[in-house]
Amino acid sequence: DTAVSQTPKYLVTQxxxxxxxxxxxxxxxxxxxxxxxDSKKFLKIMFSYNNKELIINETVPNRFxxxxxxxxxxxxxxxxxxxxxxxxYFCASSQDLAALEQYFGPGTRLTVT
Amino acid sequence: AQSVAxxxxxxxxxxxxxxxxxxxxxxxxxxxxxxxxxxPNRGLQFLLKYITGDNLVKGSYGFEAxxxxxxxxxxxxxxxxxxxxxxxxxxxxRGDTGGFKTIFGAGTRLFVKA
Numbered sequence: 312d313t314a315v316s317q318t319p320k321y322l323v324t325q326x327x328x329x330x331x332x333x334x335x336x337x338x339x340x341x342x343x344x345x346x347x348x349d350s351k352k353f354l355k356i357m358f359s360y361n362n363k364e365l366i367i368n369e370t371v372p373n374r375f376x377x378x379x380x381x382x383x384x385x386x387x388x389x390x391x392x393x394x395x396x397x398x399x400y401f402c403a404s405s406q407d408l409a410a411l412e413q414y415f416g417p418g419t420r421l422t423v424t
Numbered sequence: 425a426q427s428v429a430x431x432x433x434x435x436x437x438x439x440x441x442x443x444x445x446x447x448x449x450x451x452x453x454x455x456x457x458x459x460x461x462x463x464p465n466r467g468l469q470f471l472l473k474y475i476t477g478d479n480l481v482k483g484s485y486g487f488e489a490x491x492x493x494x495x496x497x498x499x500x501x502x503x504x505x506x507x508x509x510x511x512x513x514x515x516x517x518r519g520d521t522g523g524f525k526t527i528f529g530a531g532t533r534l535f536v537k538a
Contacts, residue, residue, distance in 0.1 A: 408524045
């Protein structure tokens, strides 16, 4: 069973479109994260939710809106996509906010043309 | 502010030789330190962590890391490299004084040749 899953795995879309990436974890964890990995493999946190509550909101354009319908799911919606949004987006989870070990999903490769 | 530096973009080592991947950090308070590995087209996998105690931490797949407080370093090591160890390795840090943000380094690509 996949612990942290993301859909879709690949996403190719045009500038200006709106798209969503879904993430689900079956580990029973309270905390979930979204990270962006750019073309140079640099990994940067975007958001963190704990029990459906937003905890970390880095300086991310407000075109990015996370939504957590329950603590097992954290989706990422992106409006008005731009070329610079092209990256690999990783979802991760941890047992709780204090837990140090994070479990990562396989990533979603977003390409904006 | 927290930061992590991985000074080498790539490390090359022959199979069977020892390997070291370097990491230095800056953090407020005491550090929690981690190593993760990323194989091609995969998410990151946790390798090991340092919280407190023994400066030498053992992790998965025969990897270990040495915490050095005076040098603010947390280098990843393995006594005998395998070709299958070839991957991208990330060092990460979180401080123990407030905040729940883990900062990742830029990654070091390890290439082990047969």
